[in-house]
Amino acid sequence: MTAARGVAVGALVIAVVVVAVVMLGGSSAHVYQLEFANAGQLVKGDDVQVGGRRIGSIDEIELTDDNQARISVSVEEPYAPLHTGTTAIIRTTSLSGVANRYIALTPGPNSAPEIDEGGTLRADVTTAPVDLDVLFNTLDEPTRKSLQNVIKGSATVVKDRGELNNRAARYFNPAISTAARLVNEVNRDQQAFEDLIVNGAKVTTALAERREDLTGLVSNASETAGAIGDENVALSEALSLLPDTLRKGNTTFVNLRATLDDLDELTEVSLPATKRLAPFFRALRPLVEDARPTIKDLRLLVTRPGANNDLIELLNKAPKLDRLAKTTFPNTITALRKSTPVLNFIRPYTPDFMGWIRDFGQGAANYDANGHYARIQPIFNAFQFTETPAGGVLTPRPDDERLSSIQAGNLRRCPGAASQAPADGSAPFRDSDGTLDCDPSQVPPGP
Numbered sequence: 001m002t003a004a005r006g007v008a009v010g011a012l013v014i015a016v017v018v019v020a021v022v023m024l025g026g027s028s029a030h031v032y033q034l035e036f037a038n039a040g041q042l043v044k045g046d047d048v049q050v051g052g053r054r055i056g057s058i059d060e061i062e063l064t065d066d067n068q069a070r071i072s073v074s075v076e077e078p079y080a081p082l083h084t085g086t087t088a089i090i091r092t093t094s095l096s097g098v099a100n101r102y103i104a105l106t107p108g109p110n111s112a113p114e115i116d117e118g119g120t121l122r123a124d125v126t127t128a129p130v131d132l133d134v135l136f137n138t139l140d141e142p143t144r145k146s147l148q149n150v151i152k153g154s155a156t157v158v159k160d161r162g163e164l165n166n167r168a169a170r171y172f173n174p175a176i177s178t179a180a181r182l183v184n185e186v187n188r189d190q191q192a193f194e195d196l197i198v199n200g201a202k203v204t205t206a207l208a209e210r211r212e213d214l215t216g217l218v219s220n221a222s223e224t225a226g227a228i229g230d231e232n233v234a235l236s237e238a239l240s241l242l243p244d245t246l247r248k249g250n251t252t253f254v255n256l257r258a259t260l261d262d263l264d265e266l267t268e269v270s271l272p273a274t275k276r277l278a279p280f281f282r283a284l285r286p287l288v289e290d291a292r293p294t295i296k297d298l299r300l301l302v303t304r305p306g307a308n309n310d311l312i313e314l315l316n317k318a319p320k321l322d323r324l325a326k327t328t329f330p331n332t333i334t335a336l337r338k339s340t341p342v343l344n345f346i347r348p349y350t351p352d353f354m355g356w357i358r359d360f361g362q363g364a365a366n367y368d369a370n371g372h373y374a375r376i377q378p379i380f381n382a383f384q385f386t387e388t389p390a391g392g393v394l395t396p397r398p399d400d401e402r403l404s405s406i407q408a409g410n411l412r413r414c415p416g417a418a419s420q421a422p423a424d425g426s427a428p429f430r431d432s433d434g435t436l437d438c439d440p441s442q443v444p445p446g447p
Helices: 003-024 132-137 139-157 162-169 172-188 190-209 211-230 232-276 277-302 311-316 320-364 399-408
Strands: 030-036 048-052 053-063 069-075 089-090 101-106 383-388 390-396
Touching: 030 089, 048 069, 048 277, 069 101, 089 320, 172 190, 190 211, 277 311
Parallel strands: 048 101
Antiparallel strands: 030 069, 048 053, 053 069, 089 101, 383 390
């Protein structure tokens, strides 16, 4: 062997040793313990990634005493050692498959303390996935049964309807494009959209505060709808009459235009007067307040519980009264017309009649144990007045001439002629037109 060949063989041996040291020598991976609420279908050998890049693998999976999943992972340099603040989450690589999970790490800042070799990341910094079966396990038996029925019903809906579904799918693109345009329009004015959301939240909050009133409104609306439904025949008749009503209403509204033009002129003329309405209403308010008892009494006058005690019942009896009055009133009118001359004759004698009542009352003012009494002596023209040069003389009349003299003379005295005439000439009274049937010359003797 030459020296050159010996040097080549030695270099080859040294290279093999270096490779063996690198490949078989001490590992650069760091081991950590991760605790999760559940293993999330992880298996040994699954990846440990940072930002989608594999930096290690899962070495061991075991169950802790408190039913946590402890997962041992190896993290290669330069991503190891890990620092405080590192978090871990179990993710899926695809929607299909079972062993398709990996652990995604979010390293803590390099300025934070390093985690010791074999250190543990507790469950407060790890996140386990929520599988669909976990969601189903939270449902009770009736709910799961109802969900199964929904799925079976959905299968029944689409069964043997492939052609119809394919035809319906043709409209997906227009619907999606239209929805895209709608979203673009919404995003175009985000401030208006934000205001809509904020105002909608305020409206929802206001409705929530008045939920009892809203519940009452819905209940009353339901009762109203039920009442309308019970009157469906009348509603159908009303709807059948509605077209004619609308046509006539259209004609009325057309004619109303001219009225509104005239009303504009009235409004313009009325504007100055409106300035005085406010003081008028303020002055009217006390009257309205004081009128409340009167209005209340008027309401009781119009209608009141009981029989024959209010105005409505009186009006109900008015037709019968009208029938009776048709025969009674003509006779009453005739009697009043005939009694008018008599009343006209008696009216001026009212003071004399009242004076007689007054004097008669004074005459009967005396009383004894039996009560009031009066001394009465009727005299019918007991004397006759005769004028002489020396003055007037009263001469007694014979008894058989007293009544005859009444018929002969003193029956037509005018009002106020029972005593001497006053100086102002107001008596005897002859009425305003001087037609009263009396003799003003019949006055008592004397000045």
